Amino acid sequence: MNRLISRKLTAGFGLACIVMLGNDWISYQILRKISGNQPAVDQMTITLSLDTVLGLGLLLSLYLLIRRDLAARQQAQAALQERENHLRAILDAEPDCVKVVAADGSLLEMNPAGLAMVQAPDADAVIGQSVYPLIAPEHRAAFQQMHRRVCQGSKETLEFEIVTQQGNRRWVETHAVPLKSTVDDSFVQLAVTQDITQRKQAEVELYRLNCMLTTLLDCNQALVRAEHELDLLQRVCQVIVSRGGYQLAWIGFAEQDEAKTIRPVVQSGDEASYLQHLSLTWAETASQPEPASAAIRSGQPVVRPVVQSELAEPQATSWQQEALDRGYAAAIALPLLSGQQPWGALSIYAAEADAFDAAEISLLSELAEDLSYGILALRNRRDRQLAEIALQENEERLRLALNAAQIGLWDWNILTDQIIWSVEHERLFGLAPGTFDGSYRAFNACVHPEDRESVVQVVNHARAEKTDYCHQYRMVWPDGSIHWIESRGKLYSNAADEVVRILGTVVDISIRKQAEIALRAEKRNLELRVAERTVEMLQVNKQLQKELNQRQKMQADLQLSQAQFAGILDIAEDAIISIDRQQQITLFNQGAERIFGYAAAEVLGQPLDILLPTRFAQLHHQHVTDFKSFPVQARRMGERREIFGRRKDGSEFPAEASISKLATGQEMLFTVFLQDITERSQIDRMKDEFVSVVSHELRTPLTSIHGSLGMLASGLLQPDSEQGKRMLQIAVDSTDRLVRLINDILDIERIESGRVQMEKQLCQLEDLITEAVNIVQPLADHANVTLSITSSALQVQADPDRIIQTLTNLLSNAIKFSASGSTIWLTAERQANDLLVMVKDQGCGIPDNKLDSIFERFQQVDSSNSRNHEGTGLGLAICRSIVQQHDGKIWVESRLGEGSSFYFTLPVEPPHRQQAAPLVLICESDPTLCTRLQTLLQQHHYRVATALGQDVITQATAQQPAVILLGLMSPDLSGWQLLSQLKEQPETQHIPIMICSLCAETPSQADACVDWTSQPLDESLLLQSLSRILAKSPGKIQVLIVEDDQNLAEVLVTLFEQHFEQYGVTAFHAKTGQEAIRLSQQIRPDLLVLDVVLPEGDGFTVVKWLQQEQQLQEIPLIVYSGKDLDISERNRLKLGPTEFLSKGQVTIQEFEQRVIALLEQVTETATELRVDSREQQ
């Protein structure tokens, strides 16, 4: 037994089946061409054995199933394809990662943004691979859980870390929805994933920074406002705990006592009395000192994790144990310094082990410095106050001292210029007792040189003004030390108002002065430092403001990204609807608008019920209520029953939906995710039906083949016995039927999928009818059925083989259902815009309920066995496909018991011929006759103009009519005069003239006329004459050849002028696009031969230009190009009747044929149209 199955499939035009049975039982070969006009370039050879017949059947079933399914969804797919392309473009441009993950975790799809996110070198590196290696190990379990839920139909959101292919970690946020796989109806995960690494970092940093800056700001405010040291410290601790979010903050002073006690002075957050349980010292005693102790000792910030003490000291209470008991996980202590000297420490305790990172330590150190400064400033302020108090005390003491003769007294007699100094002066001036002679000179020598001038001035001024004075100046003691002196003078005048005496005191004010200077300096210093701190604080505040601005910007960015995500939701194909606790609609995306037909504004705030069929509303309400208390966050709806939606127009549709809930504060929000599955349901149903029909159709002949050959092969039957021969016959017939069936199915699939183009050409319908009749005549003869054919000369642009196939199918069908002795009529006629073909029989007819379905596949009306052997059930389906591919219609009219009439139409070319219709100038003085002629000629598709007398000459010159129809009874010029004028003028002499005359005699000038007709008018004679004249009219056709290759152009010009001489062709040649346009305007060609690739404006430009010109837009066109043109390019290259010929692929004979066909259209249009219309009448 030959078990070989070999297949060779090319873009097959032919199919042959060789059925070979082992052991030389039989060799039977059927060669069958599907389309006779195409060469059988290859054969599909199927070598079948008994055991492989079934295999072949299954193979074909599978193939057909796929093909048929595709065809059934063809239209939907075209739309889907477009949508897919559109979505693909969006997907590729989408800045976020979009991916599809299969249920098993393999990555099915990922857009370029996604590949960039995972740093994949190309799509192949990740597509088809598991996604898990891309996910950080600690997040894999979470992702797996999420993925499982999505693949069960729910929508999920997850934040996790990925590890890129280059080993980098990134935080991502993924929004995943279930997507039903078209392959096996399982769910896969469709996810939009955003890189949130920066956001994450920003969030953490922002939060901490925010806390710290707030803390700093508040502390600074406390510093600025503080009046008392303890208040300040207390406030700072409070701020640290309340703003900074720490557990405990306290400040201890390092006492300078023997035990080096750390004395806690303020605390905040120590409700658990941590401090009470510790005895704190900054002495170097403890092996694991409290951080505060370590900080004071070292003068540096100390950070300590709180861990179980390893060196357990049962007798001593470990600070770590106390801290652990209170839930502290980390501690920091910051020394408070005066210069380099620690005077205390600020200690802070946090619940998080990682609370104190470098940034935080730096900020807290700054806080501690500020605090130190603040304390010192406060202390300085206090010192100043103390100094002032001391000063006052000093003055008091001085006064007392003065009183105790600390004041020097002097008496200056102006009149005698004699000064009397008290003894205290010697001490005040630092002189040894007895060394001061009391002279002004001696006094002056003691005064600081810089102050001498002022001393004199003050005294002189006082004398001039006669006022007492008080003056401070410096004395230089003999030891060089400088002492401030306050000198007061009281002036005494005589009766003549002359100053005669000054009595004065001298006080040493050095101590006071020094204190003042010190205070002033201190004050300046303080002011400077306040100014410095103010600047710092301004900077801090500015920085804070900047950080806040940045945070606001980040929040704005976050909002923007959320808006982007909302945008993605809105372009989703599915309906996404949110409802609140009252089941009122709060969100309605564009997908929902499309599916339900409502605008969002119409449904927002409405109850969900309006989207549900009334009968389900109550039930659904209950389901949502139940779901509220359901433990899961999301689930698929309608798992136990089908669910339906209700559109705005009231129609219902099957749907698939999932629901998820989200608790936001008090509110419970439900989100429903819904798909309209109408189309899918229909396709599923059609698929099921088709599977069973094809399965049955293929198995039927296979059953016969398999059974009959099996019996023969078994040896139980003798092949040459009657029964054996019958079995062979059955096998052969059934094989034949199987082959026909396969051919037909392949045929119809090829036609419908558009893989087989209709080879349209200009055909004589009559010829096609004749050929079809020749094919079916033997069948008709056999069935004793008469074929009656009525058709006229009709031309149609069609694929001749396909039209013959259609006619043959319809005729053989009719024969099959016709009783012996009956007649089948075939008619073809011209209608307004198409040709109508009818095949009418006298058969049993078709029931009304089958009239529509009869053109579907495998829809035979009568499947009774005796007649059904020949038919495959696909004949009419093929006819329909062919006719539809020709833009025609096919239908049937039938009466049961009386017969059926099958009709189909083929469109004729649009009436561009009208434009080319010849112009007839009628010159007839009898108005009745003139009107009659005009009507007649217009009915027969001529263009008509009328003129009388001299106007005839003018119009003939201007309009150049094809024919002048001249009556011989013209009023002012006689017909004969007109005739001779027309024949004399060069502009009109070439125009044929036809004379309508009542005169029976042939006039002498008759030579000049081309024809005669006599009145009363014989219409048909007139029309015939006109046709004859027009067909003969010479030198009328102008062909413009547009070709940049000079040699080829010459060949074409010669070809036209010589080979088509009988058509009277004049050929013109243009080398460029521009020249073509210019020449077209001048000569108004009747036919254009156009190359596409041209200098100065290509073929497209030329055609585009010609399309704008009314007189040129419908001229016949031959596109003769070496360029392969696709459909859209071909559509752009359309004028009148257009032919596409490829250089190098067309023989000169073919070229001639096409040109002749077009030329005939140009010359014979009028003739043909007239013949047609006469036949219609």
Next chain:
Amino acid sequence: MKRILVVDNEEYIQEVAKVCLETVAGWEVLLAGSGKDCLTQAEAEQPDAILLDVMMPDMDGITTFQRLQENSATQAIPVILLTAKMQSSDRRRYSQLGTVAAIAKPFEPLKLAGQIAAALGWSLET
């Protein structure tokens, strides 16, 4: 000798089945070309079993079987379906109907009789 009624609208399948059953099992084979024909013959001929095609025009095999069941004269005759429709959903439907068995098309010509006999508990006399 067992008498079996083969019902199929396809003439060739009738013929082939008849040859198979006659040659292999030696049974007497009656033929019917439609459901209607089957009902008539079943009642008139009282065959020992009916081999019934499912996809037939006008009256399909399922309807035919139901009619046989409704008629007391034919309800006792065991029915075996012969069908191209053997998807699992179809099989479930057939078993719910109460037919004895279902045999897939194309059938194995040499085994057909054996399958029928096995389903009916007959022994094959060769």
